Amino acid sequence: MDQHQMSYGSDYKFIPAISIANGSGVEVLPDLYSYTVQIVNIVFVGEQKGKGYVLIDAGMPGSADEIISVAEERFGKDNRPKAIILTHGHFDHVGAILELVEYWNIPVYAHELEIPFLTGKKSYPDPDPTVEGGMIAKVSSLFPNESINLGEHVKPLPTDGSIPHIHEFQWLHTPGHTPGHISIYREKDRSLIAGDAFVAVRQDSLYSVLTQKSEISGPPRYFTPDWESAWQSVNTLAELDPAIAITGHGLALTGEQLSKGLKNLANEFDQIAIPDYGKAVKRYKH
Template sequence: MDTDNEQQIHYGDDYHYIPATSVASGKGVELQADVYAFTTQIVNLVAIGLPGKDSFVLVDAGMPNSADEILAMTRDRFGPHSRPKAIILTHAHFDHVGGLVDLIREWQVPVYAHTEELPYLTGEKSYPKPDPTVEGGMLAKLSFAFPHEPLKLGSWVHSLPDDGSVPGLPDFRWMHTPGHTPGHVSLFREKDRMLIAGDAFITVRQDQLYSVLTQKMEISGPPRYFTPDWDAAHESVKKLEALRPAFAVTGHGSPVSGEQLMDGLHMLAQRFGELAVPDYGKYARHKH
């Protein structure tokens, strides 16, 4: 990468290491031969491609300061000289783009996100601040310290194709699943009903510190402290439930499959106001 272009990309001004972890940190799970979910501290990313084939696609980019760990994982799985065809973002919250600038500098590959997510990746717009007043546990109370300012990726970031295709992943389609963020997307592969859901729904109560530390399984709505539009979030969950996925990797919590996934996602879609929407908080809506 030339020096001028490298100087144009950087993290948000409030980016910093977050001292939070879980029992899953540094571990990976192979859901299919070509789908590998890996956890950095308290968030998941996904590497899609066959092991040892040098080329793959990375979905999301971990916590702040996680680039070295991500690079080590990809070199171990795909080969010492491996590099992705592209990096796809479900959204641009700090815990999904935490290693992104360093990964671009190392790999020099394009990044793709929904058009409505681009302002948070080009320095134009900050996310709404996290809401530490929201109903929830200790992690929600600590969310005031979470970064929310935009990255500046310059010419490295692009809009996902309008036709629903995913660069580098011909078998996957992307779908717009807003609510947690305006441009949140999820990825789905019809042939094995594999879903990469980002934070449209998750499999742990992300606002509760004990659940995060232990990774206690619970199909839940998006993180309460960072979700401003609960009506859109509910519609997104219903859209994903209608796919009847067989496997799901979410942004937080363990991968889930089979009846546990379908039953849990159905219950969440049917009882979203009760199970997901907080009773109080800056972005909470009246609950019926």
């Protein structure tokens, strides 16, 4: 496989943000393993040592060796994932993807509306450092934002909602944070991998991110351009009434904290999630 056909945006670089959860993994269920790379979660779906596992999202820039090492420790050295599934293409979810694709020689799947951002055709809107929020929002203009190019290594997910290699799960289109954002759900035990449709920590707040203070929040404010769709997506996920949720940022959620918190977020999204000011805030505040 020729990596020269693939490229990161020219602004991709290591971001020196580390939370206390960095480098820790949690077996949320026997076949759901959440691992924190600096400030973002990746998820391995599949039984430990089992064949046929997949990786959800691809961490921060510069984290490929760490992700490979975690995969080999959990599943065995000669047992590579079948595929990488992307919830979306922001830099902290695709940061190591080129090296992983080259090392494992596996396909990547994403929603068809996300493909242009993963093949160099479109860039996301610039992060908004003027948005209402804490210190991370204010320095968000430093974050990588140019589209990466995976070329032919990325494929659109099947339109029927199925996900290759993990047949009990389905993907749900949950746009707003990005046009092709997806969340991943298993009905039999109501397990949800939410990506950044909602998160378990206030991602714009430096203190909350560093300490991983648990709080159900809307998608990261500085990177969310479409609040109306984001609200609809949270409503969609709240109606599922998930029993377990792994989000892109923060600790896994279960029990009353999840059920009450997600319902509350859906009901009061305009108050809790939508910022009072910022480039993408238009008519949504009441």
